[in-house]
Amino acid sequence: MRTPMRAALLLALALGAVSAAPVVAETVTASPSVAADTLPANVLVAETASGPHRFTIEIADDPVERSRGLMYREAMDQDAGMLFIFADESERAFWMKNTILPLDIIYADANGTVVSIAKDTTPFSTASIPSDGPTQYVLEVNAGVADEIGLEPGDKLIHRRIAR
Numbered sequence: 001m002r003t004p005m006r007a008a009l010l011l012a013l014a015l016g017a018v019s020a021a022p023v024v025a026e027t028v029t030a031s032p033s034v035a036a037d038t039l040p041a042n043v044l045v046a047e048t049a050s051g052p053h054r055f056t057i058e059i060a061d062d063p064v065e066r067s068r069g070l071m072y073r074e075a076m077d078q079d080a081g082m083l084f085i086f087a088d089e090s091e092r093a094f095w096m097k098n099t100i101l102p103l104d105i106i107y108a109d110a111n112g113t114v115v116s117i118a119k120d121t122t123p124f125s126t127a128s129i130p131s132d133g134p135t136q137y138v139l140e141v142n143a144g145v146a147d148e149i150g151l152e153p154g155d156k157l158i159h160r161r162i163a164r
Helices: 003-015 063-068 145-149
Strands: 043-048 051-060 080-090 103-108 114-118 135-142 156-158
Antiparallel strands (some): 043 156, 103 135
16 A cells, blocks of 8 residues: 555544454345235235235135135225135145136235235136245235236245235
């Protein structure tokens, strides 16, 4: 190092303008922008890279509600959906029998992390639409919503009934 530059650095150190301590990167863990326990029971938030997106949802948490799901519905608001809640994580598969609306089916694990998304499913189809791994929660929304909000695997679903 040249002498004038060295002298300037020593002077800066002496005056406290520059720290001789090594710089350590601070680890910051991402936390949701919304606390699940502050949400009403009928509101779910999807945390994406573009920010939080709120949905007004219905809950399907027993066998009868889960088997009926969104069958026979002729319309659903763009910010609405249905959250299917299961007792444990397992491979899941849905179908579209008697479902009039094309849907995006979002599979999430026990912590609400999106595992996979089946986009723009075919109405009335009896084809199995499997998750790409164990899931405990399934969110159904109108087809195209996942792309519209930028939802991707790894994003989070936040709801008071989803463990964090």
